[in-house]
Amino acid sequence: MAEFKQSTKLHNVLYDIRGPVLEQAQKMESEGHRILKLNIGNPAPFGFEAPxxxxxxxxxxxxxxxxxxxxxxxxxxxxxxxxxxxxxxxxxxxxxxxxxxxxxxxxxxxxxxxxxxxxxxxxxxxxxxxxxxxxxxxxxxxxxxxxxxxxxxxxxxxxxxxxxxxxxxxxxxxxxxxxxxxxxxxxxxxxxxxxxxxxxxxxxxxxxxxxxxxxxxxxxxxxxxxxxxxxxxxxxxxxxxxxxxxxxxxxxxxxxxxxxxxxxxxxxxxxxxxxxxxxxxxxxxxxxxxxxGHQSIEDLILPGGRLREQRDLAYRMLNDIPGVSVNQAKGALYLFPRLDPEIYPIKSDEKFALDLLQQQKILISHGTAFNWIRPDHFRLVTLPSVLDLEEAVGRIGEFLSTYKP
Ligand code: PLP
Structure with a gap:
């Protein structure tokens, strides 16, 4: 049988935010698990609607x-x-x-x-x-x-x-x-x-x-x-x-x-x-x-707006987890928290994301997928509802409290 290989043009091309961690999450979903997804900046599935x-x-x-x-x-x-x-x-x-x-x-x-x-x-x-x-x-x-x-x-x-x-x-x-x-x-x-x-x-x-x-x-x-x-x-x-x-x-x-x-x-x-x-x-x-037309995004980002409330909640809860720190987002739909390497000496942040997925059914994106230079960050989207974010960040805290990388 002829073997078909991908082009060598793709050898240095990486797009890990839709890579193995997401594939594992999809597999778990197909087996009936409920996964809380904090991985992709796609507003529609979180109940946001177009004007x-x-x-x-x-x-x-x-x-x-x-x-x-x-x-x-x-x-x-x-x-x-x-x-x-x-x-x-x-x-x-x-x-x-x-x-x-x-x-x-x-x-x-x-x-x-x-x-x-x-x-x-x-x-x-x-x-x-x-x-x-x-x-x-x-x-x-x-x-x-x-x-x-x-x-x-x-x-x-x-x-x-x-x-x-x-x-x-x-x-x-x-x-x-x-x-x-x-x-x-x-x-x-x-x-x-x-x-x-x-x-x-x-x-x-x-x-x-x-x-x-x-x-x-x-x-x-x-x-x-x-x-x-x-x-x-x-x-x-x-x-x-x-x-x-x-x-x-x-x-x-x-x-x-x-x-x-x-x-x-x-x-x-x-x-x-x-x-x-x-x-x-x-x-x-x-x-x-x-x-x-009317820029309805304003209603979501001003005080009391859904995006702003969700960002504030995730920011507060993440910073309350021992060994986690995060800068407040001034724009966009994401937070990029740091895991203190003294407390969490993570060698592979992809493995960290997989472990979190397996144990807590929470899907985040690992920092090196964004070409970050060290395995000490992850990204979460601030699109889920306050209730879902509360549950998800709470479970990230629970996971980290016993995590041995
Ligand atoms: N640029 C940035 C910084 C993004 O975050 C994204 C999507 O997440 C895109 C571009 C792609 O946007 P589009 O849906 O217009 O292809």
Missing amino acids: DAILVDMIRHLPHAQGYSDSRGIFSARTAVVQYYQTRGIHTIHVDDVYLGNGVSELITLSLMALLDTGDEVLVPTPDYPLWTASVSLAGGRPVHYLCDEENEWWPDLEDLAAKITPRTKGLVIINPNNPTGAVYPPHIIAGMVDLARKHGLIVFSDEIYEKILYDGTEFTNTAAITGDDVLCMTFSGLSKAYRICGYRSGWLAISGPKAAAADYLEGINLLANMRMCANVPGQHAIQTALG
Whole structure:
């Protein structure tokens, strides 16, 4: 029998947040166990619903959404994206600088595939949302991780970042608000990163998918408001999180900065966008309504809002567990707690996640799945109800009270 093996292109590609721990959880569920899932930032299964206006508009447009669209996306949605950035003080994004995608995920991979040659380096944060590291590797590049500093609100360490730039560095990834840490970067940190990009001629990739999920009055700064005319900025955002419609796969890439100098690269992006025909068209029809209408996410993140209450409860309960500490999330849907290595000398955090799953039926994601450098963190999502979070974090505490790694 012929043996079929995966491509060597995949040898360095890791995406462990949907790896063996999740597979084990699925197996246990199929055997009838009830698993409390704190592993994936997908609002719908936790009882969050899309705003009605979006659903109504998508349904109304379904009959006209049967064919392919322009490969960049439908004009009205791209115009809505342009206007949205104008309201944020960014005036250099034109309608042809916007590409709609099947979620941000597709556009992240596409934009790196179009850029990188073998061995080109891209600076990616550690911890990161692992699609970034995986996509750099898949595109033949080399992800180089710069440190985000837990002691300093998980903000990027600019010295570490500067030290990792080499003649092969092509780009710099900013994930803000951050998954998995919940950090939101102040303007001076973004300006520091952009200065380095300017000095070394790097492209900035700014993943802003959580830009509207902010707590405690935290202000968000779009990177493109700082990059100006002389740094190429690829801004990624979409409807999955703030509008709770991950399943409709609706995201965009908006390009700003010196586009003439990047004409060849942008032609490459256009080629790949053409090859995949277009993004899911019904999902594109949600964009104009979402950006223009009432921003119902506000009701969830302000004091008394469900997301905010859940975040506060999980933060308090985690910090009450001996040997566990966690920074409060200023944005997004996650907490990234630390397990004191003196108390829990964990060698494999994947095994830790599996042990927790087996013993307590709680599913979390281990920290090294986010390319974190040590096996001493894990991530949980703050989407489950207060009751479920209370039970889950309580059981994590119980598990740790007797855990011998
Ligand atoms: N970027 C970050 C930081 C994310 O956390 C996620 C999903 O969790 C994505 C991108 C992917 O989003 P989409 O659903 O638009 O593909």
